[in-house]
Amino acid sequence: MGVTLSSVDKQTRQDLILGVISEREVGTQQELIEALKDVGVEVAQATVSRDLAELGVLKVGSRYLALPHEPGSAGIEVLPSFVLGVTPAQNIVVIHTRDGTAGAVSNVLDRVRGLRLVGTIAGQDTVMGVAPDSGAAEEVANLIADVCRARTRPAGSIE
Incomplete structure (x- = not known):
């Protein structure tokens, strides 16, 4: 080694x-x-x-x-409050958000390390995330849905 x-x-x-x-x-x-x-x-x-x-x-x-901490920036914990629905479509993930929150959701997703997205584009109430392939889009959609269902927990605990 x-x-x-x-x-x-x-x-x-x-x-x-x-x-x-x-x-x-x-x-x-x-x-x-x-x-x-x-x-x-x-x-x-x-x-x-x-x-x-x-x-x-x-x-x-x-x-x-992992979401590197940046003072003054929203964290992944905002997703359950802002995201209304997630749909994978080919290599795209369409994320419907509360009005006016798509930019914050897009910013969070762009900063998450380990999330298989090439990038995001935000409108007023919709985020389009581009994944490298349809499998990655499905994975990203499932991970966002898990976060929104509060199936997350801090990783620094005894397993």
């Missing part, structure tokens, strides 16, 4: 965690620990748990999603 980087600093470790979550579907802390080990970083479960909590990573359905 090469050199073990178990002594990486916190920022580097958290950047690696965000990278792993963005690049592949990870659903448990143990899977994340294994993914970090694959890149040469050995870390304890308690450390991963703390990092996930600090990074604001959410467990949505069976996978982690």
